[in-house]
Amino acid sequence: MARILFVCTGNTCRSPMAEAILKSKQLSGVEVKSAGVYAQMVRRLLSTRRPCSRKTISAMIIAPRR
Incomplete structure (x- = not known):
């Protein structure tokens, strides 16, 4: 298996x-x-993906990871 x-x-x-x-x-x-690699991010930021990422992925019809 490749990782x-x-x-x-x-x-x-x-x-x-x-x-x-x-x-x-x-x-x-x-x-x-x-x-x-940056561990000192705000907790909310770590649990919520960026809106621009969600919009882009949705436009590509790919379900984002939750």
Whole structure:
């Protein structure tokens, strides 16, 4: 099994979008996750994805991770 990890600063926009896009391809034998490297983000920001990300992913007809 291949494992792919997308990493960005806060895991609120870029890496979750990349994760959602690759997961939408439904590749067999591939595990996809996203993560952030900056631990001092506001708790609300960590639990809620950016509206621009949701809008973009929705426009691409990809269900965002909750």
